[in-house]
Structures are given as C-alpha cells and as structure tokens.
Amino acid sequence: MSATTPFAIAAHTATCATGSGRAALRAALRDGRSGLRRNDFPHTALATWIGRVDGVEDVALPAPLAGWDCRNNRLAWLGLQQDGFLDAVAAARARLGAARVATVVGTSTSSIGATEEAYRRLDAEARFPDELARPIVHTPHSLGDFVQRALALEGPAVTVATACSSSAKVFAQAARLLDAGFADAAVVGGVDTLCGSVLYGFNALELVAAEPCRPFDAARRGLSLGEAAGFALLVRGDVAPDAPRLLGYGESSDAHHMSAPHPDGLGARLAMQAALDRAGLAAGDIDYLNLHGTATPANDRVEAAVVAALFPDTLHASSTKGWTGHTLGAAGILEAVVALGAIEHGELPGTLGLETPDPVCGPQIRREPAARPVRHAMSTSFGFGGNNCALVFGRA
Template structure:
C-alpha cells in the first residue's frame, strides 16, 4: 500500500481520523441534510462539501459526490503519490477501480426537481456524465491524469471493498503495474428516505452490537489507496468474496456468505483465524446484520482476536464503507491503535469474546475488514506486512 487517505464526518485526512478514534469523538450529528422534510435521525455528514469547488478543468464533472472525492484526493499528499506512480508506470500503467452505491444520484434528483419548460434537465445539470453510475470512476481517472483501465464497482455496501480484489487481479495478471482504489458515497434523498422505507434507520446515534440497537446511522465519506506490484508498507495479503443470493436486503440467516468471504480471505493469504489480530466488522447496528455477523465471528475466530464496528464514528457510509474501514484497519496495523465500538454500552449476548467496546493498544500483524452489502454481496480483506 503505497499510500492511503480517508475523509469522513470526523474530518479530512488521516490526522483527524486518528484523533477522533483515539478521543472516541463521533462525527454523527442530528440530521440537517436537504431542504423541506427531514428524517428524525443522526447522520455522518462531511463539513465543507457545499463550499468546495472543482478545478475549472474538471467543472464538467461537478456534483456533490465528485466534490467530496476531490476533497479526499487532495489530503495526505495522495495526489503527489499518484503522480509519482504515474511517472514510474506511465499513464496507462495505473488503473482506477472505485466503488459507489449511488454515484451522483443526488445531482439527478436535483435535476428532476428543476426541469425546464420542455421537461428537460436545467442547463447547469445537462451534463450526461454526472447522471451515470460511472460518474465517479470517470472523474477520478480524469482528475489523476490516468489512461489505464477505469472500473466503477456498484455492489451496494461492499463496493469499495471489492475494488481491492479487482485491482489485485489486474496487477497480478500483468494488465497494470499499479491501481488507485477507493470509494465515495454522499448523502441524498434516495439514500435517507430509501433506507427509512426499509425501517432500518435509527432515530438515535447507531449502537452496533448493542442489545438495544435500533438501526443504522447513515453517513458519507471518500477514501483512496494506491496499490503497487512492488513497494514498501502494508500489503493486501488476501481477499474473499461471496454472494448469498438469499434476499434483497437481508443476509443469509446462518451467515453462510459472511463466513465464506472470511474463509476465502484467510485461505488466499495462507493464514488461520488465530493469525488475525483485529477485525473491523461491518456492524451496521441493524438487528439481523449484527446478529448474524457476531455469530459468524464467534464461530470462526478464537477469543484472542479483537473485533469492533467503527460506524459509531462515521455512520454507515454505504459504498464508501469498504475503503473507510479498510483505512481504519490499516491504521491499527501501522500504529497499534485498535478502536472499540462507539455508543454501545451492553453487548448482545450473541456476541462472542472477540467483540470489544473499549479502544486498546496491541501490536497487530494481520488485520481484516468485512463489508457486506444488499443482495448478499460480501467481501473480506486481509492486510499485513509481506
């Protein structure tokens, strides 16, 4: 991992993220998003997106989602690290693989509220690229000056975890020498009211794995990482992917897909469950998701493994959850600062000894990140040092 960065409700870049995790300072706040009717809930909203602007050369991609992407790309020297990789490998030697669940749908929603007299989109939003699922991927490729493969992954909440697997396959097959991976999702009406229609949204800050959890808190975020065939730093050691095909919005009742994804990551990395020091869980604070994931963790990993959900800090950032929580796992790997589970007070009895409420310090050799999406799209990633 040549470089990585994350922007969420707790701030822009790695510094604010580490500080918020250590101080157990949540980025969640009462919903103040949008005009008119607002849901009674808490959200993880990124400050400054509305006031930010894209460079003139990228104005054609302007929308809230791409503005958040640009904010994240500028943090932690990430643009410079990609520029150096572009110089080493050439414009076509670096792929872009990004994940998103809603892309720029917020811009499409706005366009439909401001149709012109002929029923068409208003002039300022009559830009087809921002109304496609590939808006994010196309924007990131243009912003970074790259000309290699560009892929947008949209597998709901596992989107920006699955990008790591796709990028690794591109590198291992010799198609490219490096890849920029990441994910971005922003809040919009479709997200807030859609999840509320499924009765998954809590009216209080989310409490993952708590016995009295009431649902999720939605958030927005952007994050990126640079993967290279050769180099120093933490490595992607393994990944596992599975598809439940059980239900549109509920996981397999026995956690079959979740377990297969975790076992696949362990197998590809040549590791055993006892080798994993920390797992960043999907842990959305919905009743069924947490119950099934907790049972899978308890049945697969020894008591010595530490596990937690960090959605109490950022909210559930949907298609960006995979990258944001991979970055948090990478921080634990590099610095030994392992987060607990924020806002929760009493763990569900179904949780095993792996689940932790409090932060802790421990030397981590191998860390895992779980991302499980609607439709049973599951991905588990394993990071460590080669």
C-alpha cells in the same frame, strides 16, 4: 485456492464525518469523539443522525473538471487532496506511465444527488436545467470517470457498484487486474454522499435509527447514514518495502435476499475464510477485525454469530460506524483505512455506542479500545443481494 500476490499499499487516505485525512480519523477513534450529528441534510426531514462531511458544498473542482461537478465528485476531490495522495499517484504515473495505472473505485449511488436536483428543477417542458444537462453526472460511472481524469490516468477504469461492499471489492478487482498484467499499479477507493434517495430509501426499509447507531448493542434500533471518500494506491513489486500489504481477499454472493443477510451468515463466512486462505493465514493470526457492524438488528446478529464461530476469543473486533455512520459504497475503503491504521499505530478501536452487548456477541467484539502490536488485520463489508467481501492486510 491460490495465494494472493501481496501488493504494497504505497499511500492511503480517508475523509469522513470525523474530518479530512487519516490524522483526523485516528484522533476521533482514539478520543471516542463521534462525527455523527442530527440530520441537517437539505430536502430531507427525517429524525435521525448522520455522518455528514463539513465543507463539501464549498469545494471547487479545477476548471478542466467542471463538467463533473456534483456533491459526490466534490467529496472525491476533497478526499484526493489529503495525506499526500495526489503526489503519490503523480509519482507512480511518472515512474510507470499513465497507461499502466488502473482506476477501480466503488460507490452505491454515485452522483444521484445531482439527478435528484435536476428533477426538482424541471422546466415547463420537463427538461433538466442547462447546468445539470450533463449526462456524465447521471451515470453510475460518474465517479470512476472523474477520478481517472482528475489523476490523469489512462489505464483500465472501473466503477464497482455492489451496494455496501463496493469499495472493499475494488481491492479484489484491482488485484486481479495487476495479477493479469493489465496494470502495474491501481488507484482503488470509494465515494458515496448523502442524498434523498439514500436517506428516504433506507428509512423505507425501516433500517434507520432515530438516535445515534449502537452497533451490537442489545437495544440497537438501526443505522446512522454517512458519507465518505477514501483511496489507496496498490503497487506491484518492492517499491514501498515498509508499506503494509494487501495479503488476501475473499468474495461471495449468497443472493439470499435483496436486503437481508443470510440467516446463518453463509456468505459472510465464505468471504472471511476465502480471504484467510488467500493470505495463507489461520483465523487465529488476525489481530484486529473491523466489522461491518451497521447496528441493524439482523446484520449484527448474523455477523456476531459468524465471528464467534470462526475466530478465537483473543481476537479484538469492533465496528467503527458509531464514529462515521454507515457510508454505504465508501464503507469498504474507509474501514480498510481503519484496519491499516491499526497495523501502523497499534491502536485498536472499540465500538462506540455499545453499552449492553447483544447476548449473541462473543468476547471478540470489544466495547473498549486497546493498544498492542497488530501484524494482521481484516475488514469485512456486506452488501445488498449478498455481495460480501473480506480483506486481509499486514506487513511484508
């Protein structure tokens, strides 16, 4: 397997239930302050906890982008405005040209919340109301089209939809685009928002917990759903010599089951090993691992067994979904930002909600946070249908 070209991450940002921007996320992780709340999402009546982002309803898109207005794109716009990300992309666009900057974003439900609203408001002739008769917000590519236009980019634009691995796989797809010469930089990221299809859909699968999620706990009952927006700017060359790098990625599609993981974690392990191989690293070189860790009984059991078999006892691994909820198609980018934060600040999160570890957990899965230098970090994301992805980040 050929090594991945180490692309610099010139800028990155995340907005989720803990607040807008990286500083809010870092503070919540450090202080053990969860962003989860009792479900108060409109048109849903489920007794559960959610990771809802405050203020999305009040976001106003710029007038030229009004045709893309929906909750998902509002959250995307809110996220793009954090951590100087708009300025970083503008600088890359000016230096390289708009046609040489790609847009690769991930989502699972895109703007389906707008489609739900349109069906709730059908007129007497079963037509969408005029203000929602906008085809672009009823397609999976709504997010990718919006982000490309919002950033005035003209390079390749792709929306990846592989369920919960969507915005992890964008790093791999962008790396291939850059390696192939189709672009010199890429905006990668992901956005997913809460909606009825998400909340009722996962509830129908009997995966939603009535209490805040408890990843890897022996008494875990299921996940807490959330929403998030996150983005990163990958660039070719040494234009950002002090920036962290994408060192490797690994993907697999085990296709074991529509919604359940492979019982032996085959796909998960293949993705992790491929990421290590592309990075030219051994499992013992990883200092921090952000786990998928959804708090569903099957996922956590399988992932814990894979981690125990692949990594040494010295690894610090944790799930951060107790802070943010499971943000589905935005989970990959959100947890990549957490991994990048561990490299930048030497702060390794614990696992919020973990009280009594499941006996299958090895010593790698940590309840408490730690502080120590991190040279290499990995994040893992596993989607429905066995769409798995692992990413390795590190310093140059």
